[in-house]
Amino acid sequence: MLALILAGCAPALAPATAMPLALHTLDPASDLRDRPLQLIKLEPGAACPRAHARQVSPDFGIAVGDGPAYVAGFTADGILNIPFPAPTESSLYGSEWSGAKVLWLADPTYRGPLLIRGGRLDGTGELRFELGAEPSSELLLPAASSSAAAGWRNVPSYTRLRSPGCYMYQVDGLNFTETIIFEAKAQP
Secondary structure, three states: OHHHHHHHHOOOOOOOOOOOOOHHHHOHHHHHHOOOOOOOOOOOOOOOOOOOOEEOOOOOOEEEOOOOEEEEOOOOOOEEEEOOOOOOOOOOOOOOOEEEEEEEEEOOOOOOOEEEEEEEOOOOOEOEEOOOOOOEOOEEEOOOOOOOOOOOEEEEEEEEEOOOEEEEEEEEEOOEEEEEEEEEEEOO
16 A cells, blocks of 8 residues: 555656667767868968878888877888879779878777878878779778787778879877878879
8 A cells, every 4th residue: 555655656757768879879980980071271382291200110110190090101201102193014003093002000009990081281182092993082990809919900001192292191080080191202
């Protein structure tokens, strides 16, 4: 009887309803893609403020970047030498996009995904990734698997450009955004 009396005095509870989760919250890459690409623009004639390479791990050559993401394949003063146009014996031949192979590195302390995008800073021009006649405008490096070794993640890829100039990668991780500025020069 006491239970019935107390039940009658208790405030009415709203029926439980399921709240659907937005699908992008289940996909960290979607959250990274929601961040705007923020390219800086250089004044005409301004020098390219390129990053300088350094040794980030004894297992790899020199790389550019402030971390936890880095990219290797550049000269010590942040230059990426690219043949314009792509040579006939190259896998890039036949596309209006030339390019160079680079190696992306992620510090072992960062295990999440990386979204890499970019563009030209000293004029019009896009930066693209990987092979194909129409390369992708972004490069997604997935999170490290739990079974992966505790060392540096390294992923080879291609940076694709149509012309020499000053370019910037924007690297987005779960808790950071990093910019890496480099100069693409026509390979002699």
